[in-house]
Amino acid sequence: MSLQENLIKNRDTFIEENKKFIYNVTFSICKKRLQWENDDELSVALIAFNNACNSYVETRGNFFSYAKVIIKNALIDYFRKNSNKYLLSFGEENDELENAFFKNSLSEYDIKQENMKRCEEIKVLSEELKKYNISFKDLVKNSPCHKDTKDKLLNVSFSCSKDYSILDYIHKHRRLPVKQICIITGCSRKLIDQWRKYILSLIVIISNESYYYITSYLNIKVGEDNEK
Template sequence: MFRSYLPSGGVIVLQDLTIDQALLLAQNGDERIREELIENHKAFIIKTSSNICKRYLTWGNDDELSIALVAFNEAIDSYNGEASFYSFAKTVISRRLIDYFRKESKHQTLSLTPLEDNNELCDYDSIKSFEIYKEKQREYDLSDTVGNFVIVLMNYGITLEDLAKASPKHRDTKETLYRVAQELCSHQNLLEYLYKNKQLPLKELELLTGVKRKTLERARKYLIATALIQSNPDLVALKDFTQLA
């Protein structure tokens, strides 16, 4: 339901409108109707944009939504009634976001994955740009996660350089330490001890796993880092680095 503000003997009259009537009024310069159209369709804009970007977007945090909002406003101006307005608006939003992906990607090359529900948009350049954009987003996310990890490790007196030196060189050693870290994460009381005291519960881990205390002490930094990654949701992007090859 939309409202048209029309003068009638000096009195503002509210009138119920269909979507097509509201669009026509907006195209003819009714800014109040345009604002209401945009406000009433913000959920539609979020859903459409999130589907295209393959992740949930939020106002104030994602540039893609600002682009989609401008695209929706453009759709209002250029809609001619030949098709469903919502299908038309999705196409305009998709095109503008793909233009954005192209700009962000700087025309690098990656493997291709077709876009869904927009067959006419699935040309080579569009797909390539979208994939490059997604890869950059993954890189940015990973970089932020590593930065957070560095800060977390500081609380335990550990640096990334320490981890590089402490990482096990042999697969069987890595398997043993990975099993110890999993055991630690599976016992809430031991995990709480680690977070509170910034130290490994060595005695308990020795009893649970059968791994000698000296071995656990030598691998202290590696075990702490692995347990933190496995147990902290904010570090989930780093889990692949703790998995066994």
């Protein structure tokens, strides 16, 4: 039976057979042991996998590569909505578990397709950022080098991306409401001003569901915020 037939006729069996895949993708982001009975993250991932089954067409490339992106973005959206509970960070560029799991699952064609879709999104993002007078060259010059700073700005951006008044201000005025961001995040004005373009770009990406592959490529990881 073909993959497409499995997705339609044997959905429950197909999902059950791929629960290990769903778990591994979720674990690669959450970096903690998870239980199907207790952890919301796995429930979110399971629903996302089912949604991937619903929306998948062959032109999207390899199904599992596509499903991985859908699951990651569903989890990221979940973390965005619950950002007070979670502490987010950028993962290492080479995630050993994830690379080992997917290394042999994608053909050269699949990899090219995924890279092509990501390039298409990058072109769209480039045009959107122009509205904010930001170029990729600007981001190279105005991106923090230290991981701690990057992670802090990631959490600031997530907090902003779930605040509709901040998003409305950004879309209307094409700049950050710095004072408001300082109030809701507790960050200094100096920090926000220094990394204004970087924060603004992250907010644009995170708050736009169209940037599936770019968001997934950010390699965001999550852990419990024990200080909350």
